[in-house]
Amino acid sequence: MAEIQLRSISKRWGSFVGVHKFDLTIADREFLVLLGPSGCGKTTTMRMIAGLEDVTDGEIAIDGRVVNDLEPKDRDVAMVFQSYALYPNMNVYENIRFPLKVRGVDTSTHEEKVQRAARMVELTDFLHRKPAELSGGQRQRVALARAIVREPNVFLMDEPLSNLDAKLRVSTRAQIKNLSHELAVTTIYVTHDQIEAMTLADRVVVMKQGRVQQVGSPTEIYDNPANTFVASFIGSPAMNLIDGDMAAGRFTAPSTDIGGLDVPDGPVTLGFRAEDATLAADGAGDITAPIYTLELLGDATMITVRIADALVSVKADKNFRAEIGTPVGISVPPEICHLFDRQSGERLGETPPQTAMPGMAG
Structure with a gap:
């Protein structure tokens, strides 16, 4: 089980507030998307969960254990970045295998784990190639496989599709959706692309200037936006x-x-x-x-x-x-x-629903 609790977490640099009192419980196996424009605090929130940024105020708990003071390597999370961060001198097999070597996993299990991860992202025919010989979509799949092979409690994905062209984004998005169903692992996904949010998420958190604007299922947020910012950010057009x-x-x-x-x-x-x-x-x-x-x-x-x-x-x-x-x-x-x-932008009439506990991914 990997339930994540964000208990009024904030991040400040001097007088600048990056994230303000973010409160949320992310259910085990949920696929949660943090959505918003550049500078809204979504990546900072993810980096605090990963341990790459210190929390200024509040607590982060994974499986009931507060992890604020734990190093990233001790939080049992795997992160997929916007940049693929592959080792150019290693072939695909060794890139996928690398986390197992670093963590001291029994070498007799490496072959099976790498092959399984490669199959899940359709890379078994490319294991001998170097990253320079791969397309952008294939490199991103290597990064996904490298995260999968660790079998973490939590996946963190920071705009993993933003470097891909439109056609590759669609196919890789479908692959991530299928992976989330197969792996059934709690996933937090950061994006500024509302189509990615609508198609992937169990729940979406819409953020603006470090503050949560609305939390709900894609349908709830689309049908009942809490304010004009959410209304203008969700939907195409x-x-x-x-x-x-x-x-x-x-x-x-x-x-x-x-x-x-x-x-x-x-x-x-x-x-x-x-x-x-x-x-x-x-x-x-x-x-x-x-x-x-x-x-x-x-x-x-x-x-x-x-x-x-x-x-x-x-x-x-x-x-x-x-x-x-x-x-x-x-x-x-x-x-x-x-x-x-018109002044505050807040919705008039009925209050839009806020989903407290979603269904599971897939």
């Missing part, structure tokens, strides 16, 4: 956000008039997903504006209009065609709308 005013159940903004909403009067930000809205058949919708841009996606056509300073997108049929500047109407039913306080 991000949630449409329009500043306007509520009065007697109606939201009004330039070119926008949506009724049937139930929040107090005053300035608000209204949000909705592109795939939830539709083009109005008669051209007269809740939003009426000329087409700003039109993008063919293959399975759909993305239409974007400009509402004051906001760009607002809606998905149309893949066969929809029109010229830029053509007026269109967009239907936005009240049930698809999300409302946020």
